[in-house]
Amino acid sequence: MKHAKIYLLLLGFSLFTGATFNLAKYTIAYIPASFAAACRFGLAAAIMLVILGFREGIKPLQIKGNFMSYSVLGVVGVFGFNALFFIGLKFTSPLNGALIMATNPLVTAILARIILKETIHFQQAAGMGIALAGVIFVLTQGSIKMMTSLSFSAGDFIILGGNICWAFYGVYGRRFVKSSTPLATAAYSMLIGAVCLIAVSLASSESIHFPSIPIGVWIAVACMSIFTTVLGYLWWNKGMKEIGAAKTSLFFNIVPVVTMLISFFTGTHITLAELLGACLVIIGVASASGILQRKEKRSGKTSLQS
Numbered sequence: 001m002k003h004a005k006i007y008l009l010l011l012g013f014s015l016f017t018g019a020t021f022n023l024a025k026y027t028i029a030y031i032p033a034s035f036a037a038a039c040r041f042g043l044a045a046a047i048m049l050v051i052l053g054f055r056e057g058i059k060p061l062q063i064k065g066n067f068m069s070y071s072v073l074g075v076v077g078v079f080g081f082n083a084l085f086f087i088g089l090k091f092t093s094p095l096n097g098a099l100i101m102a103t104n105p106l107v108t109a110i111l112a113r114i115i116l117k118e119t120i121h122f123q124q125a126a127g128m129g130i131a132l133a134g135v136i137f138v139l140t141q142g143s144i145k146m147m148t149s150l151s152f153s154a155g156d157f158i159i160l161g162g163n164i165c166w167a168f169y170g171v172y173g174r175r176f177v178k179s180s181t182p183l184a185t186a187a188y189s190m191l192i193g194a195v196c197l198i199a200v201s202l203a204s205s206e207s208i209h210f211p212s213i214p215i216g217v218w219i220a221v222a223c224m225s226i227f228t229t230v231l232g233y234l235w236w237n238k239g240m241k242e243i244g245a246a247k248t249s250l251f252f253n254i255v256p257v258v259t260m261l262i263s264f265f266t267g268t269h270i271t272l273a274e275l276l277g278a279c280l281v282i283i284g285v286a287s288a289s290g291i292l293q294r295k296e297k298r299s300g301k302t303s304l305q306s
Contacts, residue, residue, distance in 0.1 A: 009235040014254035023223060043225040062180055066188070126287065132284070134284055174244075190229070
């Protein structure tokens with residue numbers, strides 16, 4: 001397959017992001033959300049700049065030509081998304097948060113249509129619908145009663161704001177960043193976002209008692225920095241560049257399934273409804289990304305040759 005490597009990288013993004021929901025919820029139980037976000041992206045930005053320096057070098061003309069775009073991506077896609085993500089998780093349940101973030105492919109597709117003039121094909125729309133139905137099925141355990149009883153709080157709307165910021169990050173970068181690699185875009189936007197997060201954290205009046213913070217919190221922050229942030233942003237930007245916003249954003253639908261699997265391995269019972277929902281998500285993502293269609297074409301070609 002032409003884009004097999006990209007799909008594998010985006011699957012890795014989904015795996016790391018699925019774990020981040022659990023890690024972030026654990027982290028903010030011990031340290032303020034603003035401080036957690038600042039630590040995560042301060043470390044990630046430093047790592048990204050080192051990688052950029054070794055692999056591509058720092059190019060002043062590239063920075064000058066895209067400074068405004070990097071700034072917008074950093075403020076909205078890094079600072080905005082993560083500030084709202086961490087704050088929202090303090091006031092809402094993982095169930096509602098995951099459900100809201102699962103609408104990211106729809107939000108991204110709408111923004112891509114408006115900003116990039118991308119066409120939403122029937123197969124993509126159908127796949128999005130199947131994947132979203134699978135997510136809802138997983139989160140509600142197939143219960144119509146549970147589906148109708150979902151309530152939304154201020155935290156849910158904060159998460160929704162972060163969802164829009166993340167969708168905007170991917171779409172805006174494809175439209176307005178010129179002559180920049182995915183690595184450079186991620187590194188510079190992350191640096192700007194990290195500066196904003198650190199500034200907010202320093203201005204915060206919330207006290208931090210460092211001796212009482214478990215070592216596990218620092219490990220969680222390091223994991224979110226290295227795996228979700230550094231590798232995740234690189235792979236996400238590469239996906240946006242190679243296969244487009246609509247197909248890339250579909251992999252956000254896998255995130256709740258990953259969270260479900262993590263819960264299983266930590267001792268939570270997995271129901272039949274959750275397994276069926278996970279299958280719907282996988283089928284929806286495969287269909288909308290064109291994987292199933294390519295397999296059908298290939299099998300058809302093979303049968304003709306035989």
